[in-house]
Amino acid sequence: METKLYTITVFSENTVGLLGQITIIFTRRSINIETLSVSPSALKGIHKFTITLFATEDVVSKVVKQIDKRVDILKAYYNTDEDLVFQEIALYKVATEKLLAQGSIEELIRKYHIRILEMNNDFVVLQKAGHYNETQQMFEELRDSVGVLQFIRSGRVAITRSKVERLSDMLETIQEQYEKSKIAE
Amino acid sequence: MQALVAEGVDTIFGYPGGAIMPTFDALFDYDKQINHILTRHEQGATHAAQGYARVSGKVGVCLVTSGPAATNAITGIADAMLDSTPMVVVTGQVGSALLGTDAFQEIDVVGVSQPITKWSYQIRRAEDIAWAVARAFYIARSGRPGPVVLDFAKNAQVQEVVFDYKPCTFIRSYLPIPEVQPEQIEAAAALINGAKKPFALVGQGVVLANAEKELKEFLEKGNIPAAWTLLGASAMPSDFPLNKGFLGMHGNVAPNMKTNECDVLIAIGMRFDDRVTGDLKTYAKQAKIIHLDIDAAEIGKNVIPDAPVLGSAKDTLPALTAKLNPAKHDEWIASFEEFEKLEYEKVIQREVHPESGEMTMGEVIHKVSEATLNNAVIVTDVGQNQMMAARYSRYSQTRSLVTSGGLGTMGFGIPAAMGAKMGAPERTVCMFSGDGGFQMTIQELGTIMQEQIGVKMIILNNHFLGMVRQWQEMFFEERYSFTEMQNPDFIAIAKAYRIEGTEVHKRDELDAAIADMLKDDKPYLLVVNVEKKGMVFPMVPAGACVTNILLGD
Numbered sequence: 034m035e036t037k038l039y040t041i042t043v044f045s046e047n048t049v050g051l052l053g054q055i056t057i058i059f060t061r062r063s064i065n066i067e068t069l070s071v072s073p074s075a076l077k078g079i080h081k082f083t084i085t086l087f088a089t090e091d092v093v094s095k096v097v098k099q100i101d102k103r104v105d106i107l108k109a110y111y112n113t114d115e116d117l118v119f120q121e122i123a124l125y126k127v128a129t130e131k132l133l134a135q136g137s138i139e140e141l142i143r144k145y146h147i148r149i150l151e152m153n154n155d156f157v158v159l160q161k162a163g164h165y166n167e168t169q170q171m172f173e174e175l176r177d178s179v180g181v182l183q184f185i186r187s188g189r190v191a192i193t194r195s196k197v198e199r200l201s202d203m204l205e206t207i208q209e210q211y212e213k214s215k216i217a218e
Numbered sequence: 219m220q221a222l223v224a225e226g227v228d229t230i231f232g233y234p235g236g237a238i239m240p241t242f243d244a245l246f247d248y249d250k251q252i253n254h255i256l257t258r259h260e261q262g263a264t265h266a267a268q269g270y271a272r273v274s275g276k277v278g279v280c281l282v283t284s285g286p287a288a289t290n291a292i293t294g295i296a297d298a299m300l301d302s303t304p305m306v307v308v309t310g311q312v313g314s315a316l317l318g319t320d321a322f323q324e325i326d327v328v329g330v331s332q333p334i335t336k337w338s339y340q341i342r343r344a345e346d347i348a349w350a351v352a353r354a355f356y357i358a359r360s361g362r363p364g365p366v367v368l369d370f371a372k373n374a375q376v377q378e379v380v381f382d383y384k385p386c387t388f389i390r391s392y393l394p395i396p397e398v399q400p401e402q403i404e405a406a407a408a409l410i411n412g413a414k415k416p417f418a419l420v421g422q423g424v425v426l427a428n429a430e431k432e433l434k435e436f437l438e439k440g441n442i443p444a445a446w447t448l449l450g451a452s453a454m455p456s457d458f459p460l461n462k463g464f465l466g467m468h469g470n471v472a473p474n475m476k477t478n479e480c481d482v483l484i485a486i487g488m489r490f491d492d493r494v495t496g497d498l499k500t501y502a503k504q505a506k507i508i509h510l511d512i513d514a515a516e517i518g519k520n521v522i523p524d525a526p527v528l529g530s531a532k533d534t535l536p537a538l539t540a541k542l543n544p545a546k547h548d549e550w551i552a553s554f555e556e557f558e559k560l561e562y563e564k565v566i567q568r569e570v571h572p573e574s575g576e577m578t579m580g581e582v583i584h585k586v587s588e589a590t591l592n593n594a595v596i597v598t599d600v601g602q603n604q605m606m607a608a609r610y611s612r613y614s615q616t617r618s619l620v621t622s623g624g625l626g627t628m629g630f631g632i633p634a635a636m637g638a639k640m641g642a643p644e645r646t647v648c649m650f651s652g653d654g655g656f657q658m659t660i661q662e663l664g665t666i667m668q669e670q671i672g673v674k675m676i677i678l679n680n681h682f683l684g685m686v687r688q689w690q691e692m693f694f695e696e697r698y699s700f701t702e703m704q705n706p707d708f709i710a711i712a713k714a715y716r717i718e719g720t721e722v723h724k725r726d727e728l729d730a731a732i733a734d735m736l737k738d739d740k741p742y743l744l745v746v747n748v749e750k751k752g753m754v755f756p757m758v759p760a761g762a763c764v765t766n767i768l769l770g771d
Binding site: 045046049050053054057061094095098099101102104105106107204207208211 | 328329332333336337338340357388389390391392393513514515518519
């Protein structure tokens, strides 16, 4: 079966050790996590994990079921790139002297839509947001021209192409069902 | 303690130590409400809690200290995870201020137990006790049951709080019993109604859902022959006409052969374990597959069903039965007989009714089962004794076989039998063990002595690690690498623990010894010296096709 890049999105309660619970599911099957980012979601008290991995659909669907099964996980699902709007962010540190020596940086800024976050006599920190291949291309160009002192790329953040965060609907349904069952009792 | 009483806990298996002493001190004042059983090792406490839970359907409870006690408990926790046994294990932990400092007897219990628990939580403040205990019991017992660990920091054990206990009935991130989907029921019913050769596989999910009656009605209306997994044993009585026996590696011939002959395979609360399916590439390829399970992660995990049915067997079976057309499959059911006859002639007769030679495991189990009128709870250790006990015991009521299925834990037998007797005191509990497994938790004889737990222990002594020896004979060119055992005088050991016992060497002594064992409700050890080179047949070799079943002839 074909291996592809999948993005797994996980919503969880904000409890200690959640990340461990998720990563052991990957470790047990010796699957590498390509990127990972964790942050509070739009809903108070709920955290969102965005994980990318290369796998077959069979594997990724089973991994997602195992994640979803954990008690403190609200919802887990997976998407391919077509279903998502996604972004990564990269920071590049280069020597000021070398950057200036190569002439105008306007061209570079226009070409890559760069922001300059810090600049001093010793170094410049550049920021670029984009897809992996875009941030990678800029890294390679800088490395070959002026050299890169430090480089860091974030994990992927992603948003589905559907209108609202599916989770809010799901939570409402769960709550309604619970209220109903309480009344039924 | 109040929280445990509020959850209806009346029995705890435990072992005190430094980081749990405040809790044990509190327990001292609750001796009227809670019966604490002091085991001789924390592993014993966990298996005892498992045995208790498996026969009673209640949550088994363990109370142990931190560090080594927690790691000793890990085997039983893992066992309960794989066999979906409801259990709450409370481990002591160093005070919150010392966490992460490598303090005396500190280990990361939550971290260690997370992969093998349904839920694992550290209580750091007394305010959280009531909430965490309520949640722990709810998670352990609801949906697909499993073990929960509560790691209880010492400072939280001594703080005083106003007791405010509310039972937990809802966790928004957790849906224990999925709602029945009518379209799934329709699809499954249509397949069954169209079937000429339907065949059902019964797993522990039926027992855990208390759906034995619903199962019977389903099978009878559809006239569907059924077989059981190791943990599904006794979900149907042995004499139920549609009960066609035991599945899998050491199961019966007919159900294994018929798996690859049926046209619709209906799996009910079972997880297509490799010991049941053998080679998945050749498993039931001709059949449409229906999979009833409460756990969405089980559906499609090993075998991809044509018709998945998510939900508790308690709900899905009656829904399905309602949609079934009453059917007759006489010819199909009668076709099992050919293989039953073959197995009887080639295997069962010589195992259960040998006319000469040394005693066999099968005949001992058969005699014990008959002597208890097939009413006993059978507890096993792991290995040949386990497969023989599952095969040759007969079951008249549910929850009658307690065995370590998924993890296959040697040493499970003695402590699990203690727990089973505590969980079903009115029933006779017979425990079959090999000479190997018995010595893995032999110290629990001390618990049996102290509490006078009336378990009937039978060692099927072949002076070998029999199952490994069998594999060595069959697959490793008879190279018997470290499987022969020099054994102690088991009866003398029992005597030292003031437990009555008899050792049997000859066939003509066996009946009298079994009668002696069952004469009262006191603990008893029966050692039966069986043939050294006995083998469990039939056998589907690991990873082979289920129809490639060896009869040992």
